[in-house]
Amino acid sequence: MPRAVVYLPDPTSRAAAASQVAGRAMLVRTLLTGERGGVREIGVPASLRDAAVEGRIAANPRLRAAVVWLDRLSPAQARDWSSGPLLLLPANVLLDPQSLRRLLAERDPGEGIALEESKGSLSPILLAPAALAAALWDRLVQGAPLGDDLEVRVRQGRMTLVVGAGFFVPVLDEASRSEAEATLFRSLGISADSHVDRMINRRCSRWLTRFLIRLPVTPNQVTLLSLALGLAAxxxxxxxxxxxxxxxxxxxxxxxxxxHSDGEVARLTFQESAFGEWLDFTTDTVIHAALVLGMGVTASRVGEPTMLVAGAVAAFGVILSALFARFLPEEASGEERLATVLKGLGTRDLFYLVLVAFLLGLWFAPGLLPILVGLLAVGSQGYWLTCLGRRWVTGR
Known part of the structure; x- marks a missing residue:
């Protein structure tokens, strides 16, 4: 895996690199993007060093291991860095880490590789071959503007161009900074979002996220707040x-x-983790199981006492259904249409309908609540039993 060096496209880029986008300086975002994109070491010129950047690096174990200040390299280390290919990253560009992974996965025929979206931007992202890296080394260490020179080399047409996987937004002024931030927030949705999620919940969560990313809170703390609210519900x-x-x-x-906001905070601040994903799933499952059990308690109080058992059975079904929905392979069998239907049954939109029906029943027809809870107890088993049956029939 090649090393990377952060460079300044033009003299105004130093100020742009310090501008805040979604609670993080652009330079810090560039460093985190490089690390997430698969770069093991990232060189930074001394001209970009300040107390705020050093504080962010010191607070992040991954950046502490990856970031190298170029002026602190020994002569031997400098020769080692300048003698190999270097990934050149502009300090003021918002970039999807997946684009870097695509670029680094491409085989270099010898003339270098550039990200196609960056061509013509005066802030090209490219993998410079060893000869070019050596020729630019002194200027990279000095933090000299390189955008024009690199753009000329990209336009010569000898470099391999790779299409990126997501956004590419140079931050040049306040307008482009706002556009970069808006681009980040637009990218926060996930494939599992339901219609209500996309139309309402994401719009609300983004406002909350804008506030949270400016506070010293972690995504896991936000998840625990969601758990507290859900259990209170x-x-x-x-x-x-x-x-x-x-x-x-x-x-x-x-x-x-x-x-929704906990995942957004995690992605915007590069704090995604396997534990955070597990905590989010567990919290979501516990909340829905507790709500279903609460429906059973209510039904037992306004109707048959046995509805408490039905509520417990429904909660058990919710837990099993959540486990099957999480671990059901997208391509578990050739029955792709059935898989799509099963996934759809596990969305929040259906749960909203159940809750609304429960509220209307409690207000206007309490005697019907035992029927609703009974149907819920049966229906919640249907999801995971269908999944289990499909796996048994297909052997997958």
Missing amino acids: AWMLWPARPASALAGFVLYLLAVVVD
Whole structure:
């Protein structure tokens, strides 16, 4: 894996590199993007060093291991760096890390590789061959502007061009900084988002996320806040009173917004982790199981006491269904249409409908709640049993 060096495209880029985009300086975003893109060492000229940047690097173990200040290299280390290919990253460009992975995965025929989106931007991203890296080394160490020279080399047409995998936004002024931030927030949705998520929840969560990324909070702390709101929502169902249940529904909606925000904070601050993903899944499952159990408690109080058992059975089904939905392979079998239907049954939109039906029943027809909870107890088993049956039939 080649090393990378951050460069300044033009004299104004130093100020742009210090500008804040979604709570992080552009230079810090460039460093984190390089690290996430698969670069093992990233050289930075001394002209970009300041207390704020050094503080961010010191606070991030991955950056501490990856970032190298070029003026602190020994002569032997400098010769080693300048003698091999170097990935040249402009300090003021918002870039999807997947684009770097694509570029680095391309085989260099010898003339270098450039990201196609960066051509013509005066902030090209390219993998410079050893000869070019050696020729530019002194200017890279000095932090001299290189955008024009690199653009000329890209336009000569000898470099291999690679199409990136996402956004490429040079930050030059306040307008482009705002566009870069808007681009980041537009990219925050995930494939599992339901229609309500896309139309309402994501719009609300982005406002919350804009506030949270400026606070010293971690994504996991945001997840725990979502858990607290969700459990409070479930608790509000237990009194079996319409006003209390309505308050619980509102708390659940807030929990969903916060649940969206934790992942957004993680992606914007480069704090994604396997543990955070597991915590988010567990929290989501616990909240929905607790809400279903709360429906059973309410149904047992306004109707048959046995509905408490039905609520517990429904909660058990929710947990198993969540596990199957999470671990069901996208291509588990040739029955792709069935897989799509099964995934659709596990969306929040369906759960919203169940909650609304529960609220309307509690307000206007309490005697029907046992029927609703009974159907929920049966339906929640249907999802995971269908998944299990499909796996048994297909052997996958």
